[in-house]
Amino acid sequence: MLxxxxxxxxxxxxxxxxxxxxxxxxxxxxxxxxxxxxxxRQLGVTKGSFYWHFPTREALLKAALKRWENHDTEAxxxxxxxxxxxxxxxxxxxxRTGREAKSHxxxxxxxxxxDQPIVQPLMExxxxxxxxxxxxxxxELGMDKRGAAQRARLAYAAYVxxxxxxxxxxxxxxxxxxxxxxxxxxxxxxxxx
Numbered sequence: 001m002l003x004x005x006x007x008x009x010x011x012x013x014x015x016x017x018x019x020x021x022x023x024x025x026x027x028x029x030x031x032x033x034x035x036x037x038x039x040x041r042q043l044g045v046t047k048g049s050f051y052w053h054f055p056t057r058e059a060l061l062k063a064a065l066k067r068w069e070n071h072d073t074e075a076x077x078x079x080x081x082x083x084x085x086x087x088x089x090x091x092x093x094x095x096r097t098g099r100e101a102k103s104h105x106x107x108x109x110x111x112x113x114x115d116q117p118i119v120q121p122l123m124e125x126x127x128x129x130x131x132x133x134x135x136x137x138x139x140e141l142g143m144d145k146r147g148a149a150q151r152a153r154l155a156y157a158a159y160v161x162x163x164x165x166x167x168x169x170x171x172x173x174x175x176x177x178x179x180x181x182x183x184x185x186x187x188x189x190x191x192x193x
Contacts (some may be wrong), residue, residue, distance in 0.1 A: 031109060
């Protein structure tokens with residue numbers, strides 16, 4: 001009977017379901033909360049289903065974090081890189097990153113876990129990719145190499161700082177209209193006209 005239940009669970013849940021579940025746990029409770037039993041309970045299955053897809057918790061974390069990286073950075077950049085005008089590309093990037101609430105919560109949780117060996121290289125890679133994207137866009141706007149790198153660092157620091165203030169330091173959240181105004185202010189401040 002137990003084998004029949006596990007077979008049903010394997011058919012019902014994919015590795016992607018476990019990865020998404022792990023990302024949900026990271027968003028709600030942090031990286032340390034990702035445990036096989038807790039995740040199985042959250043997904044309403046037994047641990048056996050997990051081991052069908054992943055040999056270890058670390059393998060699940062790596063796969064979940066790769067999924068987040070691909071969605072949060074690569075897929076977004078692929079979409080906005082298609083915009084030919086660098087100014088419009090940056091505006092669209094700032095507006096889109098202002099809307100992905102769950103992705104920001106995951107990013108913030110990963111910052112809190114930066115000392116973990118599985119998280120640190122990911123965050124370095126993601127940050128480097130984001131900085132390269134921003135620097136290239138600012139260069140296309142006519143800024144010299146140094147100025148573009150500094151503006152990219154400022155833009156990225158504004159993003160990270162906003163997340164820290166809101167998600168980790170408990171500063172009051174902005175209402176929707178206030179947040180939209182803030183994003184437009186960031187665009188006006190950080191994108192030269």
